[in-house]
Amino acid sequence: MRRTALLVAGVLLVAGCSSGQQAAQNRQGQSGFVSGNGNVxxxxxxxxKPAPELTGKTLDGATWTLSEQTxxxxxxxVWGSWCPPCRKEAPELVAASKELGSAVQFIGLNTRDLDPAPAKKFVQEFGVPFPxxxxxxxxxxxxxRGQISPKAIPTTLVIDKNGKVAGRVVGEVTKQTLLGMVKDAG
Structure with missing residues (x-):
């Protein structure tokens, strides 16, 4: 009987997580994400390893290219306006970018916001000073691929002066962690 109760509890727990995730996906119109644990x-x-070439239009319409940052x-x-951990880490990124100043180039990669309006609102709400x-x-x-899981949002990479990935945080990043990683990459 105890075994049956444990089995039923396990099934209900799994069903609850699945339906909760599905409900969140339906509210957000997203295909879901897996938030990391802050693993550095x-x-x-x-x-x-070299970072791949990255070029794209920013939320304000400018073109940004990684190779120009050598x-x-x-x-x-990597963030999305629909991502709760991204909202939690935003003040940490803003504080780190302000402390490090122009010596370090910060760039966001906004993903899966099908309309740019929520992403622009996120940037405004948190006072994000970088593109x-x-x-x-x-x-x-x-x-x-191979450096960032497409479902691990947020993820932060620190790319050294030679265009190679020096560090990665899967999940929320803190200002202190980021400052240390940048120092180690320099």
């Missing part, structure tokens, strides 16, 4: 990976200079450390943050490439269908994100 750093890579020694000799083990770093010689600068770049912080790439974000608008990638509604995730094509730019898919270029990072």
């Amino acid at each position: 990976s750093t890579f020694a200079a000799g083990d770093r 010689g600068k450390v770049v912080v790439l943050n 974000s490439i608008y990638d509604p269908n995730g094509k730019a994100l898919l270029r990072f």
Whole structure:
């Protein structure tokens, strides 16, 4: 009897998670996401892999290209306005970008916002001072296959001055973590 009760509880728990995720997907019009746990990976200079070429239109209509940033450390943050962990980490990214100033280029990669209006509202609400490439269908994100899971939102990469990935945070990033990663990448 106890075994049956545990089995039923397990099935209900799984069903509850699935229906909760489905309800969230229906509200957001999104295909879901998997938020990481803030797992930090750093890579020694000799083990770093090149970041793929990234070019796109920003939310304000300008063109941004990663290869034009050679010689600068770049912080790439993948986010969506529909993503609760992205909202939680936004003030941390803003604070880090302000503290690091123009020595580091921050760029957002806004994904799966099918309409740019919510993404623009997010940027305004959190006072995000750096540009974000608008990638509604995730094509730019898919270029990072092997370095970023397309469903692990948010994810932040730190790209060294030579265009190689020096570190990655899967999940929410904190200002202190980011400052340390940028220092290590430089």
